[in-house]
Amino acid sequence: MTSRNNGLADRSIYIFTEELGLVIAKARSSREIRSKLRGHLQECTQGVFSLVRGKAGWILVGAESLEHWDKNFGTGSERLKLFVRISVLLSRFINGEEQNKRLYGLLESALLSMRDLSEDNLILSEFETLFVLRILDCLGYVEDKPFLKELSFEKINWNEGIQKIKPIKHDVLVHINRAFKESHL
Numbered sequence: 001m002t003s004r005n006n007g008l009a010d011r012s013i014y015i016f017t018e019e020l021g022l023v024i025a026k027a028r029s030s031r032e033i034r035s036k037l038r039g040h041l042q043e044c045t046q047g048v049f050s051l052v053r054g055k056a057g058w059i060l061v062g063a064e065s066l067e068h069w070d071k072n073f074g075t076g077s078e079r080l081k082l083f084v085r086i087s088v089l090l091s092r093f094i095n096g097e098e099q100n101k102r103l104y105g106l107l108e109s110a111l112l113s114m115r116d117l118s119e120d121n122l123i124l125s126e127f128e129t130l131f132v133l134r135i136l137d138c139l140g141y142v143e144d145k146p147f148l149k150e151l152s153f154e155k156i157n158w159n160e161g162i163q164k165i166k167p168i169k170h171d172v173l174v175h176i177n178r179a180f181k182e183s184h185l
Contacts, residue, residue: 002043002087005031013041013060015049016090016107021098025051025058037063044070044083046111072115078124079114086110086131092185093139103138106153110134113158123162129169130161132176141179148175 004012009029016022030037040047040063050062073079090107094100110131117127134153136142142149147168151161165172 002091003027003041009035011041014091016094016104017049018101018104019099021096021100022091022094023051023058023097025049025060026054026056027060030060040065042068042070044068044080067111069111078119078121079117082124082128082131083111083114085128086135089132089135093135093183100138103135106134106138109153110158126162126165126169127158129172129176130158130165133165133172136176136179141183143175143178145175148172 002014006012006026009031011027011030013025013027013030014022015025027037027041029035030041032038037060041060042065045065046067046069047063047065049060051058052061053059069083070080073083094103114127117123130151133142133148133151137148137152150156151164151172153161156164
């Protein structure tokens with residue numbers, strides 16, 4: 001998701017994993033030019049990460065990048081801006097390590113769908129509304145209303161969801177805003 005520089009050469013990497021949820025791992029010397037990890041630790045990268053548990057937390061010992069979403073979406077594109085907004089939202093709602101395979105599956109399917117999504121602002125707006133609703137649903141913040149549950153990613157794909165959300169977008173946004181307010185985040 002993101003990273004923070006520590007000292008002269010180290011970096012703290014925030015990684016959302018299928019098995020552990022949100023993990024903060026220390027990547028030693030990863031900012032040095034000679035680092036083998038450096039190219040695999042860019043923000044917006046999906047990959048395979050090797051972690052070991054140290055005394056003070058996780059240590060990143062290996063990485064292999066699979067996708068660079070910033071390159072797939074295009075630098076400065078609206079899709080990349082949407083990806084960043086979703087990452088910020090997730091960092092607010094996910095607090096520490098907790099496995100959530102449903103949320104991981106949602107993120108994976110959303111990223112794949114976003115790759116093929118048009119840069120049309122209206123479609124991106126509806127996709128973002130649907131994405132946020134589905135995130136809140138995975139985290140248990142969505143009310144048990146049939147019209148909201150019908151939009152869950154297990155029931156319909158992203159394209160169908162975008163079409164179904166158009167006529168009820170205002171009502172969905174009311175429920176999203178209520179969930180934000182009740183979460184106190």
